[in-house]
Amino acid sequence: MNDPYGTLGVARTASEQEIKSAYRKLAKEFHPDKNSGNPKAAEKFSDATKAYDLLSDKQKRAQFDRGEIDAEGNPLNPFGGMGGGFGRGGSARGGYGGGGQPGGGFRDPEFGGFTPDDMDLGDLFEGLFGGGRARPAGNAGGRRGFGQRPPPPPKKRGADIQYRLAVPFVDAAAGNDQRITLADGKAISLKLPGGVEDGTQMRLKGKGHKGPGGDGDGIVIVEIGSHPFFRRDGDNIRMDLPLTLDEAINGAKVKCPTVDGPVMLTIKPGTNGGTVMRLAGKGWTRRGAKSASGEAKRGDQLVTLEIQLPDDLGDLKTRLGDWQDDAKPREKFGL
Incomplete structure (x- = not known):
């Protein structure tokens, strides 16, 4: 999934309601319950759910729109290319290891400049990432090495998957167990919590998308139906x-x-x-x-x-005849 907007078929300016409507339409069409034995439908259902998870979260959507995270919710590389210094007048003068000085660096005959001998890049990277600096033994010319590499980022946990579970009124009232089919096609029995309400969320540990840092969770949102007389x-x-x-x-x-x-x-x-x-x-x-x-x-x-x-009040009127009730039921109201 490269573009969650494209996956749901909505514009980048789509409102929250338009995003929700598009997701419900796709979820209804590709739900595993209606497409048993069709792995492509299950994949489309999973992609649509993943896209909805991202775009329904205002913070994640804003980060994606700014290019800070990808469609999977993973952070993008915060550093661009670091080559290309600038000389006088703002013209490019080459990057580290290039430009107007042998061996790299930059020196202007009028304003001076720097060469690799003049600076300690280890100080720069130590300031960025922390940690000590590694110096190779016998470093000729007194040049100091770069700082240690930053620790790898923590492994990202898989994204959660949202499910909407329609529960009949009588089942919700009595707390009857419900069956729900997950994105992987497996059906499980779900026990409703006491006092369940419309909109109650239930978390299924490890039933979300897989990830290097562990599987995400399944989030079940309960929707309780109405009843004709209860x-x-x-x-x-x-x-x-x-x-x-x-x-x-x-x-x-x-x-x-x-x-x-x-x-x-x-x-x-x-x-x-x-x-x-x-x-x-x-x-x-x-x-x-x-x-x-x-x-x-x-x-x-x-x-x-x-x-x-x-x-038909005819027979009742005949039986009552001229009888009238002498009670005064509205007397307590002062009437």
């Missing part, structure tokens, strides 16, 4: 459960859905609409809280009962 409230889950009028008046046993499957609720005779029933331990997994078996503890499910009148 909604999260901290560690609890809320839902509204409709009742018929006769169930509310006479009482009944009704089925109620939970993220673990339906359970039976006992409705007492004369139950009012708006009554909240609590199902203990049927809520969201809690962060850091463990049961005796080692599983994450969970919040509760809060069920709000709603009395639903029949669509």
Whole structure:
């Protein structure tokens, strides 16, 4: 990968959203789950992920644009060519070991100058890199040698790879394990942390790109889906459960859905609409809280009962006749 912009197919002036959209499109097209047995697709997926890793990091992107790092994130050579001194009037007069003096150096007949005998390059390199200077034995003419070479740069660790994991609401709530396919085509089982939220990041040690200083990590970003009737409230889950009028008046046993499957609720005779029933331990997994078996503890499910009148009120009106309820439910409001 020579140019991350070219890999993602975006301009150098692309916004963060344009870069993210381009990456998602390529990731969806070349994901190993959809291209099993196609090594070229896996390679393109890996290149796209590597390019997104670099360009989604504002600091790395700026360093790349300035030419300080390459497309792999490795630093470029901080020193250019060191040849070519300048003579009078700014004209080039040759570099070390060339120019107007035999044996190298530069000396102007009017302004003087230097030769290798006049300077100690070891002092220059010692100032740049530190360390002592090595002098060959019997150095003729008293010339001193160059400073020791700088220590090699530390080996660079491989880049991280980002993954986005779509998790259904009920799985996130109950803490069900998830399967994810990595860039190398291997599928692994992933245990969700207690209290997982949309945007939670999970680090997979050593599941990133390979590097001379060790493999990078896999960074899994969790994306939790919505649900048609469950909604999260901290560690609890809320839902509204409709009742018929006769169930509310006479009482009944009704089925109620939970993220673990339906359970039976006992409705007492004369139950009012708006009554909240609590199902203990049927809520969201809690962060850091463990049961005796080692599983994450969970919040509760809060069920709000709603009395639903029949669509056809004719029969109900006939049965009620002229009866009127003498209760004053809004009296507490001063109305």
